[in-house]
Amino acid sequence: MAGQETTAVPGNPLRDERDKRLPRIAGPCSMVIFGVTGDLSRKKLMPAIYDLANRGLLPPGFALVGFARRDYKDEDFAEVVLDAVKAHSRTPFRQEVWDQLAEGVRFVQGTFEDDAAFSQLATTLAQLDQERGTGGNHAFYLSIPPNAFPQVLKQLSRTGLAKPADPGPGRPKPWRRVVIEKPFGHDLESAKELNALVNEVFPEETVFRIDHYLGKETVQNMLALRFANEMFEPIWNSGYVDHVQITMAEDIGLGGRAGYYDGIGAARDVIQNHLLQLMALTAMEDPISFHPRQLQIEKIKVLQAAKLVEPLDETTARGQYAEGWQGSEHVVGLLDEEGFDPQSRTETYAAITLNVETRRWAGVPFYLRTGKRLGRRVTEIAVVFKRAPHLPFDQTMTEELGQNALVVRVQPDEGITLRFGSKVPGSSMEVRDVNMDFSYGEAFTESSPEAYERLILDMLLGVPSLFPVNEEVELSWRILDPVLEHWAAEGKPEPYESGTWGPSSADEMLARSGREWRRP
Structure with missing residues (x-):
């Protein structure tokens, strides 16, 4: 038929070559940032997430969850994200992009030792699965000092957040991933201990160590x-x-x-x-x-x-x-x-x-x-x-x-x-x-x-080349x-x-x- 897309046939080599050149778009998911009030989050992570959304590389239902001790409501945290985006984003600000992104912004108040806060985080992510269609796919970004890793990993394990539930036959299995900022230990012995600690909770293929230079x-x-x-x-x-x-x-x-x-x-x-x-x-x-x-x-x-x-x-x-x-x-x-x-x-x-x-x-x-x-x-x-x-x-x-x-x-x-x-x-x-x-x-x-745009997108896509x-x-x-x-x-x-x-x-x-x- 005249004007019909001829590359829609499965296995068509023309379509396959075209698909290789198309931008990679993340599927349904959310990202939780621990240490969300720090400079890295404000100057790099939040702007990178907005820039990805602005380039059409995040799903419409993407959710961003902040975890910190601050007494914020969801709308307060959204204002913090908006200020960071306006101050540090690479791409021009577009209100319609921000409005869609802001619908998925959530905040959980608590400390890393607070069992109730992590239980609330689990509840929040379950609600996002229903409200935003995130499908049980959640990434946890540890923008925190390494000495806080054990407590956060313990809480993610305790609440079951580190391991997705079995969705049942015929349904895609959700993923969970963890992102770790350097330093990866302070010598060989501490690096081995840190790697073992992380891998007790997250299998190595789900661990993404950020080196922003890559x-x-x-x-x-x-x-x-x-x-x-x-x-x-x-x-x-x-x-x-x-x-x-x-x-x-x-x-x-x-x-x-x-x-x-x-x-x-x-x-x-x-x-x-x-x-x-x-x-x-x-x-x-x-x-x-x-x-x-x-x-x-x-x-x-x-x-x-x-x-x-x-x-x-x-x-x-x-x-x-x-x-x-x-x-x-x-x-x-x-x-x-x-x-x-x-x-x-x-x-x-x-x-x-x-x-x-x-x-x-x-x-x-x-x-x-x-x-x-x-x-x-x-x-x-x-x-x-x-x-x-x-x-x-x-x-x-x-x-x-x-x-x-x-x-x-x-x-x-x-x-x-x-x-x-x-x-x-x-x-x-x-x-x-x-x-x-x-x-x-x-x-x-x-x-x-x-760099953080590329790395965050690769992590959400599950592509570990640069990690x-x-x-x-x-x-x-x-x-x-x-x-x-x-x-x-x-x-x-x-x-x-x-x-x-x-x-x-x-x-x-x-x-x-x-x-x-x-x-x-």
Whole structure:
């Protein structure tokens, strides 16, 4: 019939290809946020949920439930969500979208020790199943300190919320999932204990550990860059790569986060999760498919092969920021920040050296660094290539020529830079570094979703590709623990001036091998 949709036939390959390109829309469900009054919920989670709704990726009956000690009614909590959405959402505010979302907003007052509050939560979710058609599908987001996990997990188990009831023959089985924010423990032993505790209540396939860096478009683009472009494969190995630098630098201090950060430090906060995951994506072999388990297998292989380069006093560095100038602003040092112990040995700068002992990467050092109060805010992966074995130029013609590098800019100016040598216009053969630049903002008219949008949607869909599993977490701690033990036996971290690029020991760490850090 003229005008009839021909792709509606089951198994039609045209329809199958079209469906792969269609946006993935979550089915009926709700999300419960514990710690809903915190900054993460207000600045990231609530806006991400609204943005997903605004993009048509949440079901019409989606429900959002907040759990906290505040004396809120449902409408009070809805106002809190609305304020957060207007202040922090990425997409434009549309009243009709908000009105539909607000119909599913609920609030349960209580503490984590309050049995009655969790019983009320169970009642609220059962009502939402009836009123909003959430179908018994509920996600629990633990935006709370790790020391509160045992109590919340115990309550979810006690009330039966962690395990859906059997719907009976012929009916789809509902799902329950739990989302955990980092840190995933503070060392290998505590990570194992935490994983065992969580898995007592939620099977591993229903556990989603959030690493928001893995939700960033530029991080995911590393997979496209490597495996969709044949030009890079022949040189993505120790035959051509000299070393890899992975950097996450911040230009801010701790401010009011002293209570959280003291005793954790830069290595636990960033290297154990973010940077080791970026390294795994950079060094992994091509998976046989992009099925979540295949991606996890290849990342695990990299983490299993990663070994610290010794001696650690020469291949690692740590520091604490001291007073200095951040741009035009004079800032105080860490030990003068409000709430910080003047005798603290917590590092705000950390750098380590790793080898990935595989055929592809044998002999290629991976340098991972992170720090606060550095020169500028930037996260990047720099693959630095070996120098040409022979330069038929006079040395004076190549004084400004560095090493070729492919730099993936994760934030804030998302994109890719390729650095190579080019002749300077003129009569002499003078060669100088130039950059070829790709910018997401200029190449695509569509703005990149926030990381939490992608991760929350994947969790609601039950797609775990971007979420570290138990083995990844424990392998990462296995790598980092010896460094933390080594530092614990040393004195205080080396001070470095705010606004610079870290302690002198970090520069010396690379200088021993004739290398130097990039200055982004």
